[in-house]
Amino acid sequence: MSAEKKTPGSCLCGQVRYELTGSALLDAICHCPNCRKFSGSLFGAGGFYKHSQIAFLSGQDQLKIYKDQNTDSGNLLHRAFCSNCGSYISITRVVNGVEAFGAIVSAGTLDLPSGEEWVPKKEIYCKNRTSWLPTFEGVAQEETM
Numbered sequence: 001m002s003a004e005k006k007t008p009g010s011c012l013c014g015q016v017r018y019e020l021t022g023s024a025l026l027d028a029i030c031h032c033p034n035c036r037k038f039s040g041s042l043f044g045a046g047g048f049y050k051h052s053q054i055a056f057l058s059g060q061d062q063l064k065i066y067k068d069q070n071t072d073s074g075n076l077l078h079r080a081f082c083s084n085c086g087s088y089i090s091i092t093r094v095v096n097g098v099e100a101f102g103a104i105v106s107a108g109t110l111d112l113p114s115g116e117e118w119v120p121k122k123e124i125y126c127k128n129r130t131s132w133l134p135t136f137e138g139v140a141q142e143e144t145m
């Protein structure tokens, strides 16, 4: 385990900056209709991190949270995005009114060192998968979660 690994990230306009410590518990792609809408693309992509691994360096007050209640699981999701440029930053599940212990941080906002790429380990909600997408080698597929 590389507990010392630091990965920076930022939104498109640069107001929101964060740093992740260590590796994601899971890197996944989600094809559900809500992630499609929220990302503005054909699927959502992100890594699941504990809150203790996520530190905002700037712009946390710029984040706007959309309370997504219309979820397949029935869980309320806090979907956070930059209020200035609209970049999707994170998704947190809310249990009994409290944000759960971790958040999905969007892969597209990571500022990876050159030569490093974000790689998914799993695809979820494949029942909604766009049919022309090629199979991603070595990535597990789940029909729902």
Ligand SMILES: [Zn+2]
Binding pocket: 011, 012, 013, 014, 015, 016, 082, 083, 084, 085, 086, 087
């Ligand atoms: Zn921004």
Ligand SMILES: [Zn+2]
Binding pocket: 030, 031, 032, 033, 034, 035, 036, 044, 125
């Ligand atoms: Zn989703």
